[in-house]
Amino acid sequence: MPSERAAATAAQRAAGAAPALPDFAAHIVAWQATHGRSALPWQNTRDPYRVWLSEVMLQQTQVTTVLGYFARFLERFPTVGALAAGTEDEVFGLWSGLGYYSRARNMHRCAQDVVARFGGVFPTTAAELMTLPGIGRSTAAAIAAFCFGERVAILDGNVKRVLTRVLGFAGDMSSAAQERALWDEATRLLPPADDRDAIARYTQGVMDLGATVCLPRKPACMLCPVSRRCVALREGEPERYPVKTRKLKRTAQSLWMLELRDPQGRVWLEKRPARGIWAGLYCLPVFDSREALVAAMPGAASDLEDLPPFVHVLTHKDLHLHPVRCRATVPQGREGARWVDAAEWRRLGLPAPVRKLLEG
Secondary structure, eight states, X not given: OHHHHHHHHHHHHHTTOOOXXXXXXXXXXXXXXXXXXXXXTXXXXXXXXXXXXXXXXXXXXXXXXXXXXXXXXXXXXOSHHHHHHSOHHHHHHHHXXXXXXXXXXXXXXXXXXXXXXXXXXXXXXXXXXXXXXXXXXXXXXXXXHHHHOOOOXXXXXXXXXXXXXXXXXXXXXXXXXXXXHHHHHHHHTSOXXXXXXXXXXXXXXXXXXXXXXXXXXXXXXXXXXXXGGOHHHHHTOGGGOSOOXXXXXXXXXXXXXXXXXXXXXXXXXXXXXXXXXXXTOEEOOEESSHHHHHHTSTTOGGGOEEOOOXXXXXXXXXXXXXXXXXXXXXXXXXXXXXXXXXXXXXXXXXXXXXXXXXXX
């Protein structure tokens, strides 16, 4: 059975007996030149600002979604200095809808750090790049490889999938030690350090391979340039990789959201705390129960209109949202809140479900 063959070789590979892969990098480089992606707006450039911006936006987000955001960001913030000088509200407003807002917050802080510490010029090594807010090992390596030709490996989700399948790497990716071992393998497979052009094309190629061919489900193995070297394909079960046994438990939370409008059509919005869900975003007032919402609106209980509830899915949590509409009574005890007209709230950073409610 395929699973028995996989189990039989897992111990050897876990002990460091990785298969030899002659010319692996050369095959990836050649494939990328003819079949890889080359028309994306952040490609064919050695501008670290554009590469960094794209890498941050592409974390857990599809390319098709990022394209529009990338263009709007560059129009408003064409340089890292311009981004550093912008306000957090401006950054959140342009980011609104991409989700994972900690990325936007760290991106803004990173731009300010580049200006303050490096005179507005990105450092040229992965090690220095990793000292900046929000730049982890893989993002730092991507910038260093694409822009400066440094021989460093990336290991985003797509690359993990390609390498674990090709190598038959059966280590549990929930384990920090096994992830470090895969980093070592990723570095071993890189092109020679003296071929900077190959470093950049290889880096793009292994990302492209994971994004377009070596898919999580139903990989197109017949189109893969390294299929003859792929242990997972030889075992007959490529979808078994990467191995990750520990999964985060999903939770659920119910929230009541107050949609409050005045006679001019303005909406009452408050800025969320710096920590917790939707940190730093503008939002409708949120309550843990309908009773708490009513208590904040003395004398307005008869004016409250319950709208259809809906579920908003976060990465590891389902939010059961209960919108409640009311007219022109300001809730008590809510600091940092104000009336905002439609022209303004459309430019603000809003949680996706709040924007959906207001635009609906």
